[in-house]
Amino acid sequence: MKLNSKICAAPYLVWMTAFIVAPLLMVIYFAFTDKEGNFTLENLSGLGQYASVFVRSLLLAAIATVICLFLAYPLSFMLSRLRVNKQRIMLMLVMLPMWMNFLLRTYAWMTLLERNGLINSFFGLFGIGPFNMINTQGAVVLGMVYNYLPYMILPLYTIMVKIDDSLIEAAEDLGSNLFQKVTKVLIPLSMPGITTGITMVFVPSVSTFIISRMLGGGSNMLIGDLIELQFLGNSYNYNLGSAMSLVLMVVVLLCMGLTNILDSENKEGGVI
């Protein structure tokens, strides 16, 4: 029997309709209706007062993404040039934190960063501090970087193992110094990995609520927290929550569109 590729997609199609398309339509429906089910634009027009939360979310997520990129890029290159068996071990080490529960990992940072936490106790031995680390925006960014760094490393590494050494040698042969080798050959060739990595770190960072709640305290509320409040919190209002989700989705899409323009000269597509 011939393998029909269209039939292969059928299970996912059912899944997608039930769990992605339908909820999406529901989000749109709730965003444009009030509690009685009448059409309204109030949910969306009322979002202006939360602009600062949106900006903070985007800003912190962007900072975390940039830090991830700068940490992951050189590391991924180093990984891709190791011997194959060493690559496997190193990749496992990179992924190791991901095997641990996400909440647990973030709790661990709380005990480290607290006013009476391990770091401050350590500094206390030398009579320094205590520093105010928990419940700051810095702590939130740290939590994002810590949790999502592997999602930056993996796509970068995947694309870099495919870049042949001879291409880098060719660049050097034609007169490139170290900086030019990186900017004129390595970065353009790894662009699909860069955009995928940015997407995979930025999107979960911008919509996170656990990290900001645990490490950011009440004062650094992100859009994720705000949405959660509408569904599970005291201000129970899923129409407003849906409107927020919708706007967040559009903003994220715009950001991704922007990233992909960077990649547009590149013919090879990324993972996403």
Add this chain to the structure above:
Amino acid sequence: MENTIVGLKDIVVDFDGETVLNGLSLDIHDKEFVTLLGPSGCGKTTTLRVIGGFIEPKSGNVFFDGKEITGLPAYKRQVNTVFQKYALFPHLNVYENVAFGLRLRRVEEKELKTRVLEMLEMVGLRGFERRDTTTLSGGQQQRVAIARALVNHPRVLLLDEPLGALDLKLRKEMQTELKRIQKDTNITFIYVTHDQEEALTMSDTVVVMHGGYIQQIGTPVDIYNEPQNAFVADFIGESNILSGVMERDFCVEFAGQQFACVDKGFAPRELVDVVVRPEDVQVVPAIQGQLSGVVKSVIFKGVHYEIIVEQAGFEWKIHSTQSQQPGEFVGMNIGPDEIHIMHRMGEAAR
């Protein structure tokens, strides 16, 4: 030599404790087409990479135009390389690939354009400027790689088995093409290959390498006609290699017979390697031959027949335009000029 452009002196290279080059010394003359020839693992590519600056030797010196460049990084050297698998930049089109080196040196846009187009013209790719390199055929990619290297006007062009991935017909075309380009541009070419025919066709000088040592340096004619040892004889063209004893000057014994030869100056009764080319053995009726044996097989090869004759346990390979019957008893004659005698090599070098 006065016109030496690249000089290697006592170069030692090892990878993970394994020695690849054993104190190699070599002078390459300006404007020559020099080929490094040898089987895989002989150190020829390593030698090329030492010249290109991609491998720093453990010891020894590299000279360029009389100046030492041993520690100089590749991007500061006046050499360019055509890589084995072309190594064209997939994110750039043909024009930008060729322009890459010139852009790095901030060549003015107008001059850059002239030089790139001129170079594409020379390799026969005019009109391909906007093409994506990944859509080109192997031969075309090869030409882009050559243009990309030559547009920088290097003093020396290094070529690492550049024709290895092409089919036979294209390879022959590119051989002629490369030779023409080398003549036109008057640049020194250092060419690495394991294909002895390619080496003989294109080169002014052939450097035969084996086991990290240079076995022989000479013109293609010298290398073919006067191989210095059994390895070179065997590697360059086909050979019958027998062990023999040098009876006295101009007389050698092998295959149970004494033969007149043109070599002298060996120690009395010295054990030697005797090399006879397959086309130099004449097949004659059995009674007229210096040697005689039974025809084991006859294979038609196009221009000639390859005849295997067994004589006293040794299988002679003979190239002849005349066919023979398998099983037939035939004689073989070898003229004194056709017997090449060389000192025995150590087993390790074989």
